[in-house]
Structures are given as structure tokens and as C-alpha cells.
Amino acid sequence: MLRFFFSFLFVQIFLCQTSIAQTDWSKQLDHYISKRDEIDAVKKKTIKNLLKDLQSTREEKNRDKEFIALMQSVKAYEYFVYDSAFKYAQSANRLAYQLNDKSKIAESKSKLSLIMLLKGLYTSSIDTLNTVEYQYLSNEKRKEFYSTAYRAYYDLSGYSRDKHYSEAYKKLGHFYSQKLIDEFKEPSFEKLLGLALQSMVTGKLNQAEDYYIELLNQFNLNNHETAIVTSGLGFIYSDKGEVEKAKEYLMQASIADIKSSTKETTACRSLAEIFYKEVEIEKAYQYILLAKADADFYGSEQRKFEISYILPLIESARFRKENKQKKMFGLIGVLVLVFSLVILRQLQKLRQARKEIVRSNQNLIHVNEMLREASQIKEEYIGYYFNFSSQYIDKLEDFKKSISRQLITKSYDNIEQELKKYNSKKERQRLFEDFDRIFLKLFPDFVQRFNQLFDEKDRIRLKDELSLNTDLRIFALIRIGVNDSEKIAGILNLSVNTIYTYKTKIRNRSIYPNEEFDLKVMAIKSV
Template structure:
């Protein structure tokens, strides 16, 4: 009874996925299918254990019956778990050898080749396929062999992805796929799918789409075949820049993969990548994690590499979720409000200063005889302006301190509000890296103005005492100290503040370098200031 209910669920899941729902509805259906995946996997494992129990009788079964049961177990595992599928494929070959049946031996070799290729073992797959005697296989198995051989070369082309090897691999794949078509009945799913695949690899996307659509519409299509056909059709839509249709097909393929307990799949990975590029990080994150789990469960080496490449990127973007953006907008609004208040405050001060200057000007115009008084007022006004400039800098400095404190407070409140992603983003502000970037920018600008600075500066020293810069290094600390002096920053305290060293350290650097110079110490800075700009 339980088995019937599971089968009914599978049927409804796949058929409803094709009921013309929009992408949002399909994603909801996919999410529900993911939530029920453990039920589907448990039912598959129950079926596997049932066959294993039947096989466990062992010696009382004929070799032919053992071969049949091992083949059933292989079919259960081939897209579900690599190591088990590989083990039963090897057992198929052992049983075929005991029966001294060349057809079964080579049939088992095809099964071994399929599961190794699915795991990403290209060399081993090629070695096994080379040992198979195709002439001993029945026509149905020949079609399976040529299909596998075509996929082998197509996968090699996709893996190499270069202009030298890939075209030849694709050509070989087309040859073997064409041979597979000769051993497939025209009205079958396998014929339509292989035809679509061959046209796709030849670049005839219209014909490929035609045959893939025939495959999808086949009346006897299985759930696993639904996944294969819709995923391939989705790739056609991706290549023809029909993103909505591609998203629909890939979502249907992912639903069918889960419904058929297929762990060796690319649909979920491609779907996650598409959603990530479309800005749907929430779904992309869940689907890429599911794809990683499937690849790890199956044991597909190549799939794990492909999926893991994009996983950190998507996970890093999770901090840009809607809730985090709202919180950031609130923070930005608060900062802007503070800036506006600061600007209003400064405007009031400026207006007051302007009024004072205006009063002073009126006093000057009205009383020429009181020149001394007027001059004193003008001096006072100048003093006010000087003090105001200093005050502006002091205010800005204090404001920067407030922004720093605000950042710290915002960090704490975000942590309390469970917005860990924003906290992570804030903590990623690397002040040290910003300062290093400031130094790099200074180095570039300085050397643009004084391109011969390093060469001329080194001429003040003996060959063995000259400064040797590392690769990709424009200036180092020694050079940067004297670069600052060259542009007029000669005070040790200011240099120490800029470079974040102690005053004693700056003094030590300067003294050590001057002691090595071949020019007199009293002339050193004069010679330094003589270095010409461009």
C-alpha cells in the first residue's frame, strides 16, 4: 500500500509540473519536492533492500537469476550512488565470466563504462569501452554502447573546452551517436533524444529543439527521462537566450530528478546558477546546496568540482537578501539624516559668520575716520575665518569618529537582531587593506609626478646600499618617507601619523638612510628637493 502511494505521488509531482504553471509556481513545487525528497529516497532504498534480500539467497539461485537481480540493483543505483552501482556492475561481469557468456560480459562492460563516466573517470571509461566486443552484443545493447560512447566523447569535449581537442571530440561523439540512432527505433524516446543531442552538438539548435520536444512529449516517457529531456531542452533555450523558457525547463528537470531519486544530475546546479544571475539569491543558495549534497552522495567527482566552484559565490551573496537590504537602507537613511543635520549646522554657522563680516563691512564703509578700529575689526574677521576653517576640520574629524562609533553600534544591534550576514559584511571592511590601497594610490600618483624619483634617489647611495624594490612594488616605506618630504610634509609627527609609525621609528628610518648616503647629510634634503617633477 505504501509503495502505491509513493508511485502516485511521483506521478502527480511530475505531471503537475507540466501543467502550464508559471516559474514562481514551479519553484514552489520544486521546494515542496525537495522537502519530500527524503520520503522518495527512503522508498527507493526500501525497493533496493527488497531486491538485495532476494539476491541474498546466493547459492540456491542460478547464475542467470543472480545476473538478473544484480542488473536490477545496478539500474537502481546507476544514477543514485556510484560506488554501489560500480560494485554491482563488476559483479555482473564476474557472473557473466562464470557463465562464459561473451554477450553478457560485454554488456556488463557497458554498464561499468556508464557508471565510471557518470563519476567523471574519463580514462577508466575509455579503457573499459576499448575492451568491449560490440559484435557480441544484441542490437539493443549496441544502441546503448554507441550512446555511451557518444556521451563519452561529448563529455570530453565539454571538459577540455578548447579549440584544439574539443572539435575532434565532438566529431567523434557525433559519429557514435549516429551509430546509436541506427540501433534505435524511430518512434522511441531514445531515438528522439539521441537525434536532438547530435543536432545540438552540430550547432543545429532548431532541429535539436524539435527532437527534444518530441522526447518530452513521448507517451511512454519515464520520470528519469523527463529530467533528461527537459534539462537538454533547457540548455537549448539557454543558448538561444530564452531565459524564461530555460528556467521553466530546468525547474521541471530538477523536480523530475528528485522524483526519480537521481543524484547524478546537472539540472539543479544549472538552475541555481541561472537564479543567482537573475538575482534570486535565496533560491539559488538552497538549490546549489542541494546540488552539492547530491553530487557528494552519488560520488560524482566532476560534478562536485563544478558545483563547488559557484557555491562560495552564492553563499557570499546571501548577505544581500531582502531583509538585509532593508536593514542596510535603514542604516544609510540614518547616516544621511546625520549628514543633513551636520550640513544645516554648518550652514547656520556660515550664515552667522557672513552676518558678522557684513556688519564689519558696513562699519568700514560708515567710518573712514576710524581706520584703526576698522583694521582691528578686519583682523578680527580674518581671525574668525581662520578659526572657522580649523573648526570645520575639527568638526569633520569628530564626525568621522561618530561614524566609526555608529558603525560599531550598528554592528552590535544587527547581531542582536540576528542579521549575521550584515555583521559579516560590516566586519569585512578591512581598514588595513584600505590604508594599503591609499599607499598604493599615493605611490602611483607620486611616481606619475616624479617618474625618476627612485632612480635619482638611489644615486645618492653606493650600489650595495641602494633600495631594491620587490616585484609589483612601486615604493617601500623608506622611499615613501622621503616622497612625503619631497611634497612638503617634513614634520616627523605628520609623517608618522600618515604611515602609522611612531615618531621615533620615522626618525630612526631617516637617520639610518641618511647615514648611508654618499652626499653630505646637510645637503641630503636639499638634493632631495631638487628632484624634478615631470
Template structure:
């Protein structure tokens, strides 16, 4: 699946390079490639693991050299420390197999890694250790080309006015010597003429050499990236940034697809985009370039990225701050406009509210009068019932007290003190208390005959209350009955029912805890239970 993904990606890039140059399309392809970069890296990693496994399982010196050579090539532009490690091992194994050509090629690969990592002194020392007189023409071309690249890279690295011209001329001389061994029809001839044009900084010659390579030879992905980047730099040097950008984009795409971490295309593209004002995109690309440089591990490349990244980051932060300030200003303006609109809407609303209030007050007055009248009638009904009940009970009580008083006086006169106890016992105070509760329940239910039925709607069926004795309320319900009569003082309720205040609270909380109503709505629900029709 990963192989198909990579092949499909390369087809898109190659197709675009031969068709119309569409900047937006290329940018989308690059951004897509960056999203899929882990897939390409995973493919590369799996390939390296496979070679390492084969290396571990072989004891043949020739096979060990061949597999080490493969690992050295895989790591060359991918990971610096590993590339250096396997390049050194390759030299040792080449010496073991005593193959002069392989020894030379191993040293040349090691020089490539050394200069890629910025170890120019070591690279030059290695070049001096090679006896060029014993090399064949093909090897001599490779030697001269690597020598030239080392001197030219060193020229860019030093960048002074004393040593740089000397190293630059050494590089040019090496390239010119290499051309003497090549035919104009060979791909390597165009690579060297392109490098020579870059050293002489001849933009038109750079374009001609590398475009000739692109159109006439089948190049690897890494070579395609290198050629496109060089063409892009030539256009950039003469101020043609739009075309330069297209070539940098293609070079960056090929670098990603070839898993090249030792690259400058994405860094060049980031710098160009930054100067064009595309700060956000430039920042995203330079971040990836920084990750690539860190992954590869070359101090030289990290330093190059570090020179650009802070500038882009600082400008990006300033741009974000500016946009945030603009957004804040627009927000404040909109807020001000909103406040003004809200003020006018509030004024209109207030005028309309006054008109509605005037209408509602008339309706509310009638409603309140009706409600007040109903409450007054209910209150009068309760008072009438309990006044009649109270007068009747009071008369019976006074009559009884008068009879008891006379009996006690007679017993006192007759000095029959023991008989006084029998008189007190005859009062039957416990029975009278029970009768008091019974009478209280009777009068209450005559006013609120549906009280218990309504009260039970506040509970689940299994928690509802029943009247066990005829017309007698459960003790807990009697508390709420007194509340419905208008007695809200719990101390008075405790006195009437002959309970402690704590008992009242315990009963009340116990009942409310079983209710399906919220605690803060329970008391109001009780007070809304209607009395017998009083119309």
C-alpha cells in the same frame, strides 16, 4: 503511504506539464518536493534494502546475476561508489553465466558509471575492449551511443582548443553511425538526434527532438528530467530565460522524484536564478545540488557545483550585508525621528506635569498637615502617658531610696552590719523588674490597645501571639512595642529590657521569619499600627 505521496506528486507535475505553464506553481511544487526529499530517498533506500536481502538469501547463480543487475541499475544515477561496485560484480557474474549479451550490457553499464564519475580514460579503455563486430544491431546502437556520450562528456570536461574538437567529432561520428540502425519512429532515434543537436549546438533541433519525445512516448521520470533539462538549456542558449527556467524547474522535480543524485538541472536552475537576482532561492537550490553531488560521490559533479556555489554564497552574503546596512540606516533614522518626537512629548509632558504638580502640592500640603498633626497628637499622647508614669514611679523610687538610706545609716551607726543585707533584700529588685515590664506593658496597651491584634495579622493563625498573663506582652513583642514608641536604637532597647544586643536581634529575626510579610516591609507595618483615637 510513501507510495501514495510519490504518485500524487508525479500527478501534479505531469498535469502541470500538459496545462498552462505557471512559473509560480512550478516553483512551489519544486520547493515542496525539496521539503519531501527525505521521503523519496527513504522509498529508494527501502527498495535497495529489499533487493539486497533477496540477494543474500539466494544461492542460484542466475538469480544472483539478476538481482545484482537490479542493484547496478538502482545505483546508477543514485550513488557512484555503489554503482561502480555492483557494475563490476555484474560483469563477473555475467562471465560466470557465460551469456554474451549480458556480458556486453554489463560492460556498457560499467562504462556509464565510469564516465559519470569522470573516469574517462577507464571508460574509453573499456569501450576499446568490446569487439563491436560480434554485436547485433541493437547492441551496436547502445555501444555507439555510450561511446558518443563518453567523448562528448570528455569534450566538456577538457574544454580546450586542441583535444576538445577531436573528441567532439568522435562523439558526433558515433551518433551518426547509430542513426543508421534506427527508424525515425523509434524513441531512441529522437534521443540520438537530440544528442547530435546538442553536440552541434543547434537549439531548434534540440527542442524539436526532445519535445517530440515528450509528446509521443511514455518516458520514465529520469528520462523526463533529462529531456526537460536539455530543452531548458536550448532556450537558455538563445536568451529565452523565462521558458528555460520552466523546463529546468520541471527537470529538477523529476530528478527529485526519481531519486537522481547525478543531475545538473538544479544546478542550472540555481545559476539562472542567481543571474536574475533571486539570490536567496538560488542559494537554497545550489545547496541542495551540492548535497546531491556529495551524496552521489562524483568528483566531476562536485567540481561543477564548487565553481558556482562560492559565487552565489559571496553575493548572498554581500546582499545580506547590504540589507542589514539598509535596515540599520532606517533604524537610525526612525530612532532620530523617535528622539525628536520623544523630546516634544517630554516637553508637553513636563508642562502638564508642572500644572498637575501645582494642584497636587495643594492637596499634599493638606494631607501632610493632617498626618503631621495626627503624629504630633500621638506623640504628645505617648509623652503625656509616660511622663505621668515616669513622675509617679520616680517619686515612689525616691521615697523608697530615702527610707532605705535612713535605715542603712542607722544600722551603720549601730554597727549592725548584718542587718544591712536584710534591708537590701527587702528591695525585691527582681520583683520590681517584673513590675517594671508589667507597668510598661500596661501603659503601652493603654495607648495602643489594638496593637497585638494588628500585629497578629502579619502571621498565619498558627504563628500568632497570645497574651498569657493579663495585660502583659510576650518578651519578643515588647521589642516591637518599644520600636512603635519611637525607640529605634537597639542598644537602648537592650538596656531597657535588660537583654544583650544579640538577644534583641535573635528575638527580632525569629519573629520576622514567621511573618507572611517580606522582611523589608515588616518594620514599616509595625510603625503603621495606630494608637487609641486621639481626636
């Protein structure tokens, strides 16, 4: 027995010596976790003052100052609360268009793209990026634009399950990181971060590590930048199997995230995964709950989805660990007969509680399965449009071949007959019908929810429940991310002025102010 005791003691001393640095960072992280509410209170106070300044600029009716105040509000919210960041970014974008200032339009669109990227809305983010006329941006704002662009494409390449598209997204990420490198010769945070990410996605982890270390050593980083760099180093060391280093840097990243009140973060989740693999379940549980709280606060569905995969595993491991403890309690109860009844009663209660946890985890897995199924349904409809486009191209190719044959044989009457067969109006109507049908499958209660934004007398009544009218079709396109009036006009075969007229007329009929009306439309959920 003594021999076993001394062997156990030796192992514990060895483990303690090999993780002193980690223990120090762990204590610091625990300290900052206890201070989160105080730090966030300071952040909220800062935001409150910014919003007061914004209100003052509106009362002064100084629109240039109002734009600056709006962008400051967006900056304050950008990694803190998604809904507020998106709201003020949209307001800034609308004001930029009213001012007809190309620089401000490009700046607000660039920021909108970043915010949608943080939410995990990759398609919307990239669609917005592609409309930014970045030549009108200042040098600093252009750096931010390139940084958003390469991050968007690198992130999308990581999430894409298709190897072909993943490689294509990587190339686009390389394109924007290289533009930043070529245009700006002086060293900068954005430039080195682009090089680090470029190295990571191409598997050059040692090179990426060097860039991140250079960022730490050569630049005076703020807390948010520190979190980005140390989190990157944590991922690299985790991939290389250097677990202690990975934990050290991920803890530093988590501390920096707390100090900067950053809620859109991945460090705590990654830390929880490492501790789970090392069977340090309580630490894993502590950090995954922290990551979940941040994701809920920010409103990041992407982060919630990522957390939902590891949380049930940690809960289950925690459950198994506690089951082992219960067995130990049972043995003690046998040896100490006096306490056996009390221990048994407690074990029964704990067992019932664990069953409830297992049941909750099963429900969570079921919900995740439903989410994946919904995603698959959407992919099916997107695939339908690709198929439709392919069929249409084939039809045009057959038409071209037929006309060519008639020209060779000089059968001009037959050419006229062939031309009469094509009816562009009918083809466009068919496109509208297919769009309506697929949109209403994705948003089955869109018409009902849209009508709730109007008084009874102003509501839209359709003859065919499977078809939309022009009013609804415009806002259906807006709901799926087509915000540019020129694009909407092109799709619906109308003039841009007509689209503006429709949108203004509909918004003016609503029972909500214009800004709130647009948010209500975007809040209509898909299946």
C-alpha cells in the same frame, strides 16, 4: 512619495503577470523538495528488496539468476549512489567472466562504462567502452551501449580544452549516434536523444529543440527520461537567451530528478546559475545547496567541482545583499533611537559571521586551486609519456635510415654493429623505471598503503624506494585503469597465465576478501 509607491506597485504587478507559469513550477518544485526524504526512503526500500533477491540467488547458486539480480542492483544504484553502482557492476563483470558468457561480459562492461562516465571518469569510461564486444549484445542493450558511447564522447568534447581533441571527440560521438540511427530504423528514446545531442554539439539549437519536443510529445517517458529531456530544453533556451522558458524546463527537470531519486544531476545547478544572474540570490542559494547535497550523496567529484565555482559567487552575493539590509537596519536604528543599541549589537554579530563566510570561501578557492594544480601535474606526466614515445619513434627512424645506408653501401659488418647497439631488454627496463618513477610521484604512498592490505610477514619490501617489483607493477597498472590481463601481460612482457597467477597469489595473501581487496587498491589516492 505616493507617485513612487504606485510606480513600484505597477512594476511588481507586471513582473507577476509575466512569470505566472514559472511561479507555478516554483511552487511545485518547493513541494517536491520538501518530500525528497520520503521519496528517497521508498527508493532505499526498493533497493533493500533487490539486495535480498540477490542474496537469495547466491544461496540458490543459480549464477545466471545472480547475474540478472546484480544488474538490477546496478540499475537501481546507477544514478543514486556511485560507489554501490560501481561495486555491483564490478561483481557482475567478474561473474560474467566466470560464466565465460560474451553477452554478459559485454553487458556488464557497458554498464561499468556508464557508471564511470557519471562519476566523471571519462578516460576510464572510454577505455572500458573500447573493450566492449557490442556485437554480442541484444538490440536493447546495444541501444544502451551506443547511447553511453555517444554521450561519453560528446561530454568529453565539451570538457576538452584542446580544440583539436574536442573536434575528434565530437566525430566519435557522431559515429556512435549514427550507428544507432542506421541500425535501428524504428523511433526510440535513445535514437532521438542521440539526434538531439548531435544537433546541440554542432550548434544547431533549433533542430535540437525540435527533437527534444518530439521526445516529450511522442513517447511515454519515465521520470528519469523526462528529466533528461527537460534539462536539455532548459540548456537550449538558456543559450538562446529565453530565460523564462529555461527556468520553466529546468524546474521540471529538477522535479523529475527528485521523483526518480536521481542524485547525479545538473538541472538544479543550472537553475541556481540563472537565478544568480537575475540577482534572485535566495532562490539561487536554495538550489545550489540542493545540487551540492545531491553531488555529495552520489559521490560525484565532477559535479562537486562544477558546483565549487558558482557556490562562492552566490555566497558572496548573499553576503552583499545582507550587508545592504544591515545598512537599512542602521537607518531605522537612527530614526527609532530606542532600538539603536539592540540593532547595533546584532549588526556586529552578523558582520563577524559574514567575515567567517568570506574566510571559508577563501579557503574553498584555495582548495580548488590545489585541485587544478594537481590536475596540471598529472597532465605533465602524461605529456612526458607522449614525449618519450616521440623520442623512441625518432630513434627507430634514425636506426632505419642508418641500416638503409649500410645496405646501399653493402657494409654488412657495420649493420651487425648497429644491431648490437640495440638492447631490447635494456630499453624495456628503462620503460619500467620511468613508469615506476612517474607512478610513485602520482601515488607517493602507494607501496605503504598497499602493504597495509597484508599481514606483516606478507608485506613487500623493496630494495629501491623509487622502483616497483612485478607484484606492485601489476596492481599499479590496475590502479590507473589498465584492468585487462592481456594488456597488462603485453606491457610487462609476461604471459596472460603468469599475470593471472600473480594476481591470484597476491589476493590470496591479503587480509581482505578478493572483492574488498580490489576496492581497497582502487581507493589509494593520488597526490
